[in-house]
Amino acid sequence: xxxxxxxxxxxxxxxxxxxxxxxxxxxxxxxxxxxxxxxxxxxxxxxxxxxxxxxxxxxxxxxxxxxxxxxxxxxxxxxxxxxxxxxxxxxxxxxxxxxxxxxxxxxxxxxxxxxxxxxxxxxxxxxxxxxxxxxxxxxxxxxxxxxxxxxxxxxxxxxxxxxxxxxxxxxxxxxxxxxxxxxxxxxxxxxxxxxxxxxxxxxxxxxxxxxxxxxxxxxxxxxxxxxxxxxxxxxxxxxxxxxxxxxxxxxxxxxxxxxxxxxxxxxxxxxxxxxxxxxxxxxxxxxxxxxxxxxxxxxxxxxxxxxxxxxxxxxxxxxxxxxxxxxxxxxxxxxxxxxxxxxxxxxxxxxxxxxxxxxxxxxxxxxx
Numbered sequence: 315x316x317x318x319x320x321x322x323x324x325x326x327x328x329x330x331x332x333x334x335x336x337x338x339x340x341x342x343x344x345x346x347x348x349x350x351x352x353x354x355x356x357x358x359x360x361x362x363x364x365x366x367x368x369x370x371x372x373x374x375x376x377x378x379x380x381x382x383x384x385x386x387x388x389x390x391x392x393x394x395x396x397x398x399x400x401x402x403x404x405x406x407x408x409x410x411x412x413x414x415x416x417x418x419x420x421x422x423x424x425x426x427x428x429x430x431x432x433x434x435x436x437x438x439x440x441x442x443x444x445x446x447x448x449x450x451x452x453x454x455x456x457x458x459x460x461x462x463x464x465x466x467x468x469x470x471x472x473x474x475x476x477x478x479x480x481x482x483x484x485x486x487x488x489x490x491x492x493x494x495x496x497x498x499x500x501x502x503x504x505x506x507x508x509x510x511x512x513x514x515x516x517x518x519x520x521x522x523x524x525x526x527x528x529x530x531x532x533x534x535x536x537x538x539x540x541x542x543x544x545x546x547x548x549x550x551x552x553x554x555x556x557x558x559x560x561x562x563x564x565x566x567x568x569x570x571x572x573x574x575x576x577x578x579x580x581x582x583x584x585x586x587x588x589x590x591x592x593x594x595x596x597x598x599x600x601x602x603x604x605x606x607x608x609x610x611x612x613x614x615x616x617x618x619x620x621x622x623x624x625x626x627x628x629x630x631x632x633x634x635x636x637x638x639x640x641x642x643x644x645x646x647x648x649x650x651x652x653x654x655x656x657x658x659x660x661x662x663x664x665x666x667x668x669x670x671x672x673x674x675x676x677x678x679x680x681x682x
Contacts, residue, residue: 323379324431327405330382330398331390332356335440337451337462337469338395354413356399363418366400369429370421374401379433383440392440393447401429441474448485452492461523464495464502471496478546497547498527501539501560504550509561517569517577525567525579525586538593539563562603563593578608588612633657 332352339355347355356362374397381393391398403415405426410416421429437443448466451458458466470476482492502523505511513521529535530547540556541547552560566589569577579585588608592598598615602608613621644650 323434323436325382325389325434327401327430327432329388330380330432330434331385331388332395332398333390333392336392336395337447337466338458339462350409350412352395353399353402353409356396357403357413357415360396360399362396362399362403363415365396366404366415366418369397369400370404370419370425373425374429374432376433379435381437381443381446382434383437383443389434389436392437392443393450398432401432405429444470444474444476444481445484448481452485452487452495459523460495460527461499461521464499464523464527467492467495468499493545494527494531498523498530500547500549500551501530501541502526504552505560505564508550508554509552509557509564511561511564511568513568515571517571517575522568522579522582525582526564528582528586529563529567529590532590534590534594535563578602591615 332349334347334352336352338360339352379394380391380398382389382391384390403410403413403418404421410418448470452463452466457463467478467481470481471478478492478496481487482490485492502513506513530541538556539560540553541551543551565573565575566578569575579589585608588611592602592608592611592615595615598611601614602611606614616624
């Protein structure tokens with residue numbers, strides 16, 4: 315008997331397919347790989363071993379069915395790909411060898427037989443499930459990485475024509491997260507299409523998409539790459555005259571393996587804030603492009619008065635930490651006593667210089 319749409323039922327393992335459009339794999343996949351390749355990617359990158367060990371010990375929880383949609387004579391699993399990959403590995407020794415999952419425990423013949431059919435909930439299409447998947451993985455209990463979220467939002471907006479405000483409302487987003495994801499994704503698409511940026515050419519293994527969508531949300535970066543208009547960006551929003559700036563920004567964020575350029579942004583805080591100041595100052599921006607470090611370019615951008623205030627504030631905070639830990643962290647070392655003496659002399663010298671500057675300013679004749 316055919317299963318009724320949306321109601322739990324069971325399907326043979328041989329009728330279930332892993333999803334090559336799985337948003338969880340968005341930052342990994344560039345093509346539509348075969349089923350075995352999907353198993354390998356899930357095993358290597360998505361901690362399938364944890365799921366497999368749980369199933370080997372406890373069986374497959376019938377109350378948590380796979381969410382599937384029909385594809386010809388089979389069914390694509392749109393929710394539960396890690397669990398399906400785990401079952402495929404547990405029940406196929408040859409697949410384990412080919413994928414490299416050789417440390418999984420053997421399972422009993424009874425469990426192997428039980429796993430030949432799995433509980434499923436059958437639905438008509440991906441579009442029928444978008445609100446459920448969006449809440450679960452964008453704003454809910456089992457979040458995807460930020461790029462997977464952004465790609466899913468873009469699919470809803472561009473393929474299903476669902477307004478961003480509606481997406482945000484249906485998944486409970488009250489912080490413009492959906493809008494920020496989408497705008498970052500739109501800029502990334504243009505960078506890959508028109509600004510000679512290749513995501514696969516980045517230096518780090520992980521793609522830190524949050525760097526980009528955070529930058530696209532800030533006025534200094536928006537001016538730098540020429541973003542204008544309303545909140546929601548249209549396709550190819552960066553003007554052609556600003557494609558060089560877009561390319562520079564992407565390299566600063568992610569580096570380039572082929573050009574042997576490391577990313578300027580090592581961590582979002584404070585480096586992205588430093589870069590924001592730099593791109594808004596022509597002199598410091600020119601210095602960064604000439605090869606100066608981000609720290610040096612940032613210091614040029616904020617000026618000596620702000621730099622002095624920030625450095626003095628930081629020094630006070632650090633000395634407060636020293637004071638708080640002196641009774642527990644200091645063991646009587648003589649070299650640390652000498653170091654503290656140097657700090658005291660430096661503080662006295664700074665105080666003397668500050669008094670001298672203040673006196674000179676008071677002595678200046680006032681102009682009318």
